[in-house]
Amino acid sequence: MVPIRIVVLGSGFGGVYAYRRLAKLLRGHQNHELTLVSRDNYFLFSPMLHEVATGGLNRHDIVQPIRQIVRVGEGKFLKATVTGINAELQTVQTDMCSLPYDYLVVALGAETRFSDIPGAKEFTLGLKTMRDAVCIRNRALKLLEAASVTKDSGEQERLLRWVVVGGGPTGVELAPELVDLANAYARSSPECPIEKLDVQLYHAGSSLLPQFGVRTSNYVSRLLRLKRITVHLTTAIESVAENSIQVKNSVIPVGLVAWTAGISPITVPITPLPERGTTGRIIVSPTLLVPNTKNVFVVGDLAGVDAPQTAQAAVEQAKVAAMNIVALINRTTLQGYSYKEQGLLVSLGQWKAAGTVYGYFISGAFAWWLWRTVYLSKLVGTANKIRVAIDWTLNLFYTRDTSEV
Numbered sequence: 418m419v420p421i422r423i424v425v426l427g428s429g430f431g432g433v434y435a436y437r438r439l440a441k442l443l444r445g446h447q448n449h450e451l452t453l454v455s456r457d458n459y460f461l462f463s464p465m466l467h468e469v470a471t472g473g474l475n476r477h478d479i480v481q482p483i484r485q486i487v488r489v490g491e492g493k494f495l496k497a498t499v500t501g502i503n504a505e506l507q508t509v510q511t512d513m514c515s516l517p518y519d520y521l522v523v524a525l526g527a528e529t530r531f532s533d534i535p536g537a538k539e540f541t542l543g544l545k546t547m548r549d550a551v552c553i554r555n556r557a558l559k560l561l562e563a564a565s566v567t568k569d570s571g572e573q574e575r576l577l578r579w580v581v582v583g584g585g586p587t588g589v590e591l592a593p594e595l596v597d598l599a600n601a602y603a604r605s606s607p608e609c610p611i612e613k614l615d616v617q618l619y620h621a622g623s624s625l626l627p628q629f630g631v632r633t634s635n636y637v638s639r640l641l642r643l644k645r646i647t648v649h650l651t652t653a654i655e656s657v658a659e660n661s662i663q664v665k666n667s668v669i670p671v672g673l674v675a676w677t678a679g680i681s682p683i684t685v686p687i688t689p690l691p692e693r694g695t696t697g698r699i700i701v702s703p704t705l706l707v708p709n710t711k712n713v714f715v716v717g718d719l720a721g722v723d724a725p726q727t728a729q730a731a732v733e734q735a736k737v738a739a740m741n742i743v744a745l746i747n748r749t750t751l752q753g754y755s756y757k758e759q760g761l762l763v764s765l766g767q768w769k770a771a772g773t774v775y776g777y778f779i780s781g782a783f784a785w786w787l788w789r790t791v792y793l794s795k796l797v798g799t800a801n802k803i804r805v806a807i808d809w810t811l812n813l814f815y816t817r818d819t820s821e822v
Contacts, residue, residue, distance in 0.1 A: 420450040421746060424509055424518040426499050428455035428483050429463070430731040431524030431717030433797065438739035439522075440492060449746075451492035454511065458483050458496050461547055462796055464728055465805070467587065467764075470550040471557070471594035472601065472817040478805045480547065481798040499525065501686040504710050520712045520742045523699075524735065527680035527718035527726065536657035537582075541676035544587055553675055555821045557595060560672040561602045565609040575670040577614045580662060582654055583678035584620025586763050589637055591675055592618050592646050593766035601816045616646045619664070621653040621678070628725060629761050629771075632778045636771045637763065644766065654678075680726060682719040694721045703753035705738045712745065714738040724756035728795075733757075762788045767812070 423443075425436045436453045443449050462479040469476050487494040497511035502523070509516040529543035542556060543549045557579070564576040577599075581592045595616055603611035618625075618641065624634045625641075625648070641648055649664075656663040661670050682697050691707050692700040698721035699707060705720060707713045716734035717726075724730040737754040744751050762772035762784060770784035779787065789809060796802045 420448050421520070422450050422518050423452070423520045423522075423742060424516055425451075425453045425522040425524065426455075426509065427524035427526055427717070428453065428457050428460050429524060429526040429717060430728045431526070431720075431735045432522070433460045433483075433486060434732045434735035435522045435524060435714075435716060435739050436492065437486070438736050439742065442739060442743045452495060452516065453483065453487055453492060454495045454497055454499060454509065454516065455483060456496070456498040458494070460486060460797055462792075462801070463545070464792055466544055466547070466550045467591045467594050469547070470544060470553040470591065471598040472554060472819055473594065473597075473812060474805060474808050475818070476547055476551060476822065478801060478808060479796070481801055486797065499685050501688070502713075503688045504707070504713055505688060507712070518712075520745065521714065522735075522738050522742070523713065523715045523719060524717045524731070525683040525685065525719055527682045529676060530679040530681040531676065532678065534654055534656060537654070537676060540657045540659050541582070541674040543676050544591060545680070551822055553591075553673070554598075556673050557598060558602065558819060558821050561599060561606070561609055564613070564672075565606055570613075573610050573613050574615065575660065576672040577610070578669070578671045579614075579616045579673040579675070580669075580671050581616070581618045581675045581677060582620075583676065584618060584622060584625040584648075584650070585677065585679070586626065586761075588618060588620070588675075588677035589625055589641070590764050591677060592616055592641060593644050593769070594764075595675075596644050596646065597766050598817065598819065602819045604816060605819065614645075616644075617649065618646055619649045619652050619654055621651065623651050625650070626763065629763070630773060630778070633761075633763075633771050633773060633780075636778075636780050637765065640765055640769060640771070680718060684719075696721075703755075704741050704751040705734060705754055706741070706751075712742075714741065722754060722756070724754075729759065730756055732795075760791075762791070764788050 459480040465479045468474040497513035501510040531537040542553050560576045564573045581588045599614050603609045626634050699715045700721040701715050705714045716738050717731035741751045760774035764770045768782050770788045771780040
């Protein structure tokens, strides 16, 4: 008997959680073949990337080899880059082979959006991948080293002027962690002119974290200013050069620019062309099926649904898509997806966090502890959970890692 071929594209939250749920639901069902396809051979727990970028966590703490995840589900893994999807022929084209499917989950994720700002892609550092996190960390440490050596006061100011672009969760979490990294470095390097550290956050909107609500936004703004982070609202970056940015026709010398101002879904050619929204996300039905198909589901950053592009939403969509594939196999009723916010939290450096949980505002040490508890529970792999718990515990008593990697 020919097995039912189920293919999942992507190793982010949407792809991995869809695969895991499918493996669980189909356990004992002998007549299926489950395959996960990704250009990366690991799952990256991206909500903790800002801690890797600033020495709070080891980079190996938040990655899980895909083959370990697939082995648990008794499926297959293909390391390949998806180059196209033919929904009529029911095949996925990759740079390695063509892969037939009976059911498909598209969870290819997103990449940093530079909004056609001149120089942004060439001269800034994003924070979407492990490589991005390592580059930010190494760049910051090199700038601290250089500022400790030069005697030119103006050059010291430029080297230690660090700009974070974007007032969403990623930018708001990264900015205070950069301050903590610089302070940790300065404690072991008395020659570092840490008093000249100037971290600035630029946001084109009128308030930080608009999706979190006014109370959280105001709290975060106050805390960032207490950490001597300059917040610029309703201020867009006009262009970026190698060592400067242009804002309101003024050129500002800088040492580092971290770009966290939005994401764009990763797209591949799909036949026939699906309808897309203004942001490039694929319009799907309430069941997450692509219209005019009976077996193609889209989840995560690529899904055009009324939900934020967050890990929390991607995980819930992945579960619904997996259950609906099993429902199609069993010829039962499909479920609709609707976003139900459980809570939104942002980490703001050691002992500080803020957000809402079931509509209630929380902040301070308790919010920080809850943020860590929630994310620790969601890490994939027992070994990763243990390593992160150990690193977080050590960080309470010892300074963070300030070595380049």
